[in-house]
Amino acid sequence: MESTDEHQALAVEELAIKANSPPTSYIVKDSESTISTTLPILEIPTIDTTLLSSSSFEAAGELRRLRTALRSCGYFQAINHGMSASFLDEVLEVTGKFFKLPLDEKRTYSRDENGIDGYGNDVIYSDRQTLDWNDRLYLHVLPESIRKCEKWPRLPQNFREILLEFTERLRVMNEIIVKAMEKSLDLGENCFLDQFGKNPISLTRFNFYPPCPWPDRILAVKPHGDASGTTYLLQDKEVEGLQVLKDDHWYRVPLTPDAIVFNCGDQLEIMTNGIFKSPIHRVVTNKEKERRSVALFFSPELTSEIKPAEGLIDDKHPKLYKSVIDYTRNYFEHLQNGRRPIDALKI
Ligand SMILES: O=C(O)CCC(=O)C(=O)O
């Protein structure tokens, strides 16, 4: 178990069993991050989703809290989102069941060389890359025309049904939240929604993090800002791991039973001319326990031009980002080469 190539061909779940020393390609370089699991907890506000779209007196206060949260750290926890606790349990349960299938079965859904959808781990762009201690399944769900149905697990049997339901619930919630963002910044209706286009893209990432014997040297997901417009995360109920960089310090994101963790992605940072932050976050590993999470990313349709909203730009607030079409195209390559993809668009 010494050669780098050999490690790269393995699923992380296999490495977790076979490696008897930390695999070189997974060890975090000193310059990248100092890993600690004993950090302060990030106080992220709780936002009532239903209240955001109501016309009640309290709605204005909720919109202000939303704006404050997204300006300061780009995160909040959404409650009152209409999904029952038992449904969210099912989402985590089908995720766990999929990753517990035999490796050979999971590999029938392996990602194609140039594709995104399917089962696998980090795509290798260079031999200096640091790999993540994470097996994952990526599936596009919306628009229907871009689904790669052959990568959708047939087991567990209710997997597809749960994925469709979860996506539909979050699609509706995303519209409420994006509209609330427009309102909170006093922008015209649909100013951001129009940039998402008629057929926004939804991409789901099912994450499985096996226990890692070297949590102080290996990260489960290295620091990144999401490529999306908006991200909705269902965290494991018992095992923490997500950390966020705020004012140059790392904080732990608390577990949020029955809540959905929201964060802005890079494309929303661009649309808001940097007012809302796409937070840098990472995931640490756990020595004893495995962890699951499900992230759902909404992005503008591929032909849509993403740009800072006109209403946010004036003499005092110049445009900070160039316009871009298909932001996600070069995202992974930049990221895996240690660059922050959004920096390439800064004016
Ligand atoms: O597993 C988590 O808590 C977060 C995962 C994440 O950041 C991602 O999938 O982009």
Ligand SMILES: [Fe+2]
């Ligand atoms: Fe992320």
